[in-house]
Amino acid sequence: MKNLLKLLLLSASLLLQSGSANAQDRKIEQAIKHRKAAFTLMATYVNRMVQTVEGHRPFDVKRMIQDARTVELLSKLPWEGFVEGSEHGDTRAKDDTWFERDRFDRYANELQAKSVRVTAAAESGDLKQLSNAVGQMREVCNGCHKVFRKG
Numbered sequence: 001m002k003n004l005l006k007l008l009l010l011s012a013s014l015l016l017q018s019g020s021a022n023a024q025d026r027k028i029e030q031a032i033k034h035r036k037a038a039f040t041l042m043a044t045y046v047n048r049m050v051q052t053v054e055g056h057r058p059f060d061v062k063r064m065i066q067d068a069r070t071v072e073l074l075s076k077l078p079w080e081g082f083v084e085g086s087e088h089g090d091t092r093a094k095d096d097t098w099f100e101r102d103r104f105d106r107y108a109n110e111l112q113a114k115s116v117r118v119t120a121a122a123e124s125g126d127l128k129q130l131s132n133a134v135g136q137m138r139e140v141c142n143g144c145h146k147v148f149r150k151g
């Protein structure tokens with residue numbers, strides 16, 4: 001039984017290795033992982049801000065400023081993961097991302113600009129301002145997803 005398990009594990013790891021046999025495949029896989037990780041982290045902090053402006057969390061100004069600054073930083077990170085060839089693989093990015101790169105980049109830049117304004121709004125300590133700024137930022141998230149993300 002133990003030997004059978006070992007054999008299964010060995011063949012599974014061999015399969016995995018042959019699946020990403022060449023360095024180019026690995027590079028693309030890493031790029032896709034990189035951008036998804038950046039988006040996932042971004043969503044964690046954005047969701048916390050959304051819950052706050054919607055009244056489901058107490059308005060903690062210090063925390064909001066920290067979260068906004070974190071999103072500002074994270075909003076710079078996904079883009080380097082959109083490398084040539086990474087339209088194939090474990091990804092929901094549409095091919096258009098590469099065909100309409102200018103439009104995609106405009107959304108990416110817009111997100112970074114909006115996230116700077118979210119930080120300024122958080123620093124103002126005014127919940128209404130924060131709410132508006134977060135709303136505008138989310139419009140950019142959703143706008144880009146509609147055009148460039150499957151599902």
Ligand code: HEC
Nearest residue numbers: 036039040043046091092093107108111140141144148149
């Ligand atoms: C410039 C376009 C663009 C903008 C702006 C954008 N996204 Fe995305 N997002 C994408 C694309 C494309 C994917 C699909 C990535 C993939 O599967 O390779 C994605 C994927 C995601 C995912 C899924 C990650 C995963 O693990 O599959 C989350 C969560 C996400 N975005 C959240 C956000 C949030 C929150 C914002 C705004 C703060 C945002 N995105 C802004 C294009 C964008």
